[in-house]
Amino acid sequence: MNTNLKVLVHGTGFAGQGHVDAFRAAGAEVVGIVGRTEQVVQAIAAQKSIPYAGTDWSQALDACSPNVVSIATPGGAHHESIKRAIAQGCHIFCDKPMTTDGVSAVELRNLADRKGVKTAYAASFRYTPSVRHAKRLVAEGAIGSPTEVECISHFNLERGIPFGWSHRAEDGGGRLNNNFTHILSIVTDVIGEEIVRVTGEVRNDLGRAPIVEGVHNFASRREHIPEDLSDPSLRWGESNVEWSYTVMAQIKSAWSQKPVSVLFKHGSLVPRFHDDHIVFYGTEGAIYLKGHYGSGELSHYTSESGWTALKLPDDLARTFPDVAGETEFCWHVLAREFVRDIQGEAVPPYLTFREGAQYQQIIDMIRAGGTSIEIPELVRGERG
Known part of the structure; x- marks a missing residue:
């Protein structure tokens, strides 16, 4: 594996710590972690031996210069963090939900497509x-x-x-x-x-x-x-x-x-x-x-x-990692496929922002109620 692939993780809770372990197992280097609370993020960084810890996402992007960012915060904190990472040319690994609504999810999908960065959407129990x-x-x-x-x-x-x-x-x-x-x-x-x-x-x-x-x-x-x-x-x-x-x-x-x-x-x-x-x-x-x-x-x-x-x-x-915990296991599999894809290896298709945006639009439609909804082309989009 290419140890020069650098990952910055946003989130210090269960998901953030799980993403750290998954990317390390995939052969990537976790160079930093960001959280809301200084005391918490410093403690997690020390526990996980992560060199950079901070509470400002933009500063962390500049300081760590990651190839990949891993978004492990609640969905309401995803939109702006992902936008900034895309602007910097980072590949994005994002836990579900992608955002809080279909409009913002489609915006991120389109931004990532235009920037040419790879994305992974971790609705990963598949x-x-x-x-x-x-x-x-x-x-x-x-x-x-x-x-x-x-x-x-x-x-x-x-x-x-x-x-x-x-x-x-x-x-x-x-x-x-x-x-x-x-x-x-x-x-x-x-x-x-x-x-x-x-x-x-x-x-x-x-x-x-x-x-x-x-x-x-x-x-x-x-x-x-x-x-x-x-x-x-x-x-x-x-x-x-x-x-x-x-x-x-x-x-x-x-x-x-x-x-x-x-x-x-x-x-x-x-x-x-x-x-x-x-x-x-x-x-x-x-x-x-x-x-x-x-x-x-x-x-x-x-x-x-x-x-x-x-x-x-x-x-x-024999194709599966030896990882305890159902959620953690699935993160490991997807992170492994994502890292391999970034490094140019052939991998099976995995969920991307294309599906993440589709799912958010479907959720909006269900929450809005009404009769049967035929999924429009806007939702289906095009697979990259």
């Missing part, structure tokens, strides 16, 4: 081993012609999770931005990338959340849930985003003459009775992936044998 296995099986004809997909998840999240970016549309919050993006990416990876039609509805069934000081890392936010939510001294913030959604889509597939029907059903505040799952149905069988992102056991159905659990093929298993 890289779990079970999803990769399902993609291979569908391509091999294991279910015949795909007909429909069912994606069901119920998280039963605690209503007392402290108020933060995930509760605010202007900060990139909402379940469409932070759950649907991953599942849509999984389905399109297995079935086909061309989304033809979308309809859906959302529901904000949370209302409010307690305001708690000292919450820095999204992954540990549950540790800060107040013991007594009826305490009259608590302050509350109003949520303005969806916590549940139902979306139906049609997606073109190379293995089907008709568009494949897809149901996305997510309730983040309600309990599950059966397992969360993703199921790909076809004319000759089905593939069941256990778990809300389909990262659990894979089972294959045929009329002759019924449901059979399948082991991950050895040749596929």
Whole structure:
């Protein structure tokens, strides 16, 4: 690997630290990290042995002169940071959501295209081993012609999770931005990338959340849930985003003459009775992936044998990094492909700002409500 590839990371929480590890594993040099709070960013830089730490993004771009920037902040902080990095000619690795709305996402996509920089959009749970296995099986004809997909998840999240970016549309919050993006990416990876039609509805069934000081890392936010939510001294913030959604889509597939029907059903505040799952149905069988992102056991159905659990093929298993943690694993795979592409190696297609902008526009359409929406050319764009 080319050790001269220099990466600057924006964000010091769970995602920022995960991006640092992923790019280092891909052979790149992490030269700096930027965060909001001086004390926090200095501590993370020392912990991760990162030479530069700061709170000013523009100063960091000038001081570090990176080839790549990794955007690991909440979605509301993406737009200006990415614009500045593009202007400096940096390649961009951006976690989902790309921005807070379709207009700003399209602007960034167009800026990156004109500048000629490479982009990676990390709606990255498509890289779990079970999803990769399902993609291979569908391509091999294991279910015949795909007909429909069912994606069901119920998280039963605690209503007392402290108020933060995930509760605010202007900060990139909402379940469409932070759950649907991953599942849509999984389905399109297995079935086909061309989304033809979308309809859906959302529901904000949370209302409010307690305001708690000292919450820095999204992954540990549950540790800060107040013991007594009826305490009259608590302050509350109003949520303005969806916590549940139902979306139906049609997606073109190379293995089907008709568009494949897809149901996305997510309730983040309600309990599950059966397992969360993703199921790909076809004319000759089905593939069941256990778990809300389909990262659990894979089972294959045929009329002759019924449901059979399948082991991950050895040749596929050998292509994956040895990384603990589902989220971290997927960052490692995408960062590896992105670095290889920048260095001129041939790599499989990965999600870029083209898809990131498309997803943000689709989310805007779903949130706006109404009847079935045919995805226009503006949304589909052109793959680079």
